[in-house]
Amino acid sequence: MDLKHHCIKLNDGHFIPVLGFGTYAPEEVPKSKAEEATKLAIDAGFRHIDSAHLYENEKEIGQAIRSKIADGIVKREDIFYTSKLWLTFLRPELVQPALEKSLKKLQLDYVDLYIIHFPMALKPGEEMIPKDEHGKVIFDTVDLCATWEALEKCKDLGLTKSIGVSNFNRRQLEMILNKPGLKYKPVCNQVECHPYLKQSKLLDFCKSKDIVLVAYSALGSHREKKWVDQSSPVLLDDPVLSALAKKHKRTPALIALRYQLQRGVVVLVKSYNEKRIKENMQVFEFQLTSEDMKVLDGLNQNVRYNSVAFAADHPDYPFSEEY
Template sequence: MQMATPMTTVVTPTPQGQVELTPKGSCRAGVKFAIDVGYRHIDGAYSYGNEHEVGEAIREKIAEGWVKREDIFYCGKLWGTDFDPERVLPALQKTLQDVHLDYVDLYIMETPMAFKPGDKIFPKDKNGNLIFHKTNLCATWEALEACKDAGLVKSLGVSHFNRRQLELILNKPRLKYKPVCNQVECHPYFTQTKLLEFCQQHDILMVAFTPLGISKNPDCFGVYFEPLLEDELLNSLGKKYKKTAAQVALRFNIQRGIVVIPKSYDPAKIKENLQIFDFSLTTEEMKTIETLNRDVRLAGQLSPPPPSFHRPHPPAITPRIVLIHRCMIIVQSLPTVRFVAGSKIIHVENAAISIRNMSLCSERSLTTCSCSTQKGYGDT
């Protein structure tokens, strides 16, 4: 299934605290163009603030006779402010109203954590701290199952779930419908191998957002690496197959059995991202790309960086990072390098080797450009 996503990189807060990720009209135009060139999977969400434009685009293409409703695979998302069971159905009905559809093909829990119920996407206290909300994920899932029984949803899934959170749903007593997918950050710099293996063992499809390793969210911060699309290996393979580094990165995940949802409303990029089905990477090339993995999330966080944090500038020499269980060895020839691991900012000064007892693969690590980074996200 080819796929598109209306989510893009321009962030504009609305008075209600919602987040609009595209300039007005850009999402509608992007979705229409994507449908024109062959995309059928559209990944949207209430939290993106643009589902009404997605709905307009779909209705217009159906009216033109370009597609039928059954040709479109629309994915909506339940945001964390609506995890209380009594709020699940109204939230889904809001999405259906905005996109003008009788049902969504896939509806997923957008995070494994809940926020204070209400209209604000990111509820905060007087000190600017996010307000979380205690909830029962299994109770939320039961409410979603009721939506499926009512015919409003074809399939159910999750996003940012790690292995233990998936097991919580899978082992739920009287489970009626298991998650069909888990949407997480995944690209050659963050291959999510263990989580992928777990999902495949349980017949859960992994869906990769940020598949090009790009996040332009102004609140994004993390370890500095050379941009994925400037990677020498990906570009050399691109020259071999007469493709771009982006197309090689997308093809890499496709051949691993992962759905990719690159985001763009640039017509040229939308078209380019679809042109990945006319070549294949060899087994050896796949293994070589896997060596690029650094087990570090490149996407941003919900919480802003601490006041003392300054975004890292590209070093003259890229650090080589090796992960050994819960310890990280940093080999670095520069006088000073600054990076983030979980909530900690680490300075390495005048050192060839520095060891810090932490894990970049745990629930505390960085995550997703579309949503957030909090305990329990993403990896195993």
Template sequence: MALSKDRGITMNDGNKIPILGFGTYSPDAVQKSKCEEATKIAIEVGFRHIDGAYVYETEEQVGRAIRAKISDGTVKREDIFYTGKLWSTFHRPELVRKCLEESLKKLQFDYMDLFIIHNPYSMKAMEACKDAGLVRSIGVSNFTRKQLEMILNKPGLKYKPAINQVECHPYRNQSKLLAFCKSNNIVLEGYSVLGSQRDPRWIDTNTPVLLEDPLLVAIAKKYNKSPALVAIRYQLQRGLVVLVKTYTRKRIEENAQAFTFQLSEEDMKSIDGLHKNMSFMQMDMFAGHPQYYPPDEE
């Protein structure tokens, strides 16, 4: 069953984002070389939301893949929802548009569908990029409730962030942040929903492997699905936009099956019980910034 282009959430600016996205982060040169083909496969099986970033260094490959699927008639540009991100070395207002334009040049796109701040610092120049027509929606990533409140209460705010992209999985379910975002009409988007790649640059490799959790394994067996699909479905039913990333055709096709079943209310509550406020991501590198706040405790 292919993903439906109609499975999306309308954001606070009126633009619609598909609720299941394909991530393009690659930890090394070998994986980067596979990014183009994997993105093509994702589009072929029905993914229409592609999540990228300047810092991933895969924008050229992703752009080629999308343009190839446009050329062969699989999709049109307007069928694809592309997300890019402002990296932390471009937070000075005069550099924001420069970062965006560099990404657009690599992608060979005229615009992005969503441009988000990769880490919590800078907003005014993002609004200018939207006004210039270079992006259709703007949002944020890794923002705590306190950081969101700072933006929402800022005098002269022109555009409320449409989305907040954060680490979210059964071990860190972000229930309080999800409730806050819903109350302020901000979409919460989850990454690392399957745990995470064991990339030592970003991940604490001593953390447990989420998809080996006995409860997820048992629930997966009950539905005759994989633990990964259970973890994806859990977030979709909570109302999140979900990002998944794999470069294996079999797993890309499997992830596209997230709409073929539904978890019971009892199973949803059981997975809620796995929450332990545990993060896979190591964000301490940003701790010295004056606007840094520790992740929300739940």
């Protein structure tokens, strides 16, 4: 990891900034906030912006990026933008149109990274999460290897620089890696990862295949009732994180972020608060000792904050290590 330039080289030769700005927000947060926060993040020094079709904010994120380009703050090539293929578009013939739809909203010519959001398909259509008359989610049967070939075509067409996956476990990754005629390996696997869910086995496997692990919910979670068990422990209240924060004169959040960087993990952090957005950039200003890292390793409890409730009936659920 080149922490000096804050980037890691991907297996296709492109570079990904190790600290990314996550843009998901609960439904009640106005979409205009995503635009404001993304502008603040770029001003603070973030160059890696992560969004998705599911977040329904790509129009606003695109406006933020383009306005910062117009202001001369950044060039397009300075920004690393990730979008995600939603589950109703996993049929091979729907992949390119889905990416083109995102590009149209963003008003950009390409994304830097396009990833499969989850390793399962939902029935195509207008509904984000299609359900039958009994309220049961309607799944679709899709060969993920065929979906992957459609992503490879998008890369060849220049619509995306790199392609990867999210929420895949080892078996699902191996299915892609062992696919006959594989043209491009996934450059990354984006999964929930934090001191309470270390994902060590998955991280070791990804490293062995030159696949970057990207951590979401790196600070635990925003605790949105729709996704998160309200009885789960609050990561940032952990006394170990608090003690290390005191020792390094930083916040518990910065300790959790720095921990991931020193493990070779690319980390996403989301905040719509200007002070915190700026504060999160301090992750490059200090280092944890090997003793600190050992102590943090000991916090693992395999606590998963993001339960994908709609997926509970799927035969492959839950996804990723221990996933």
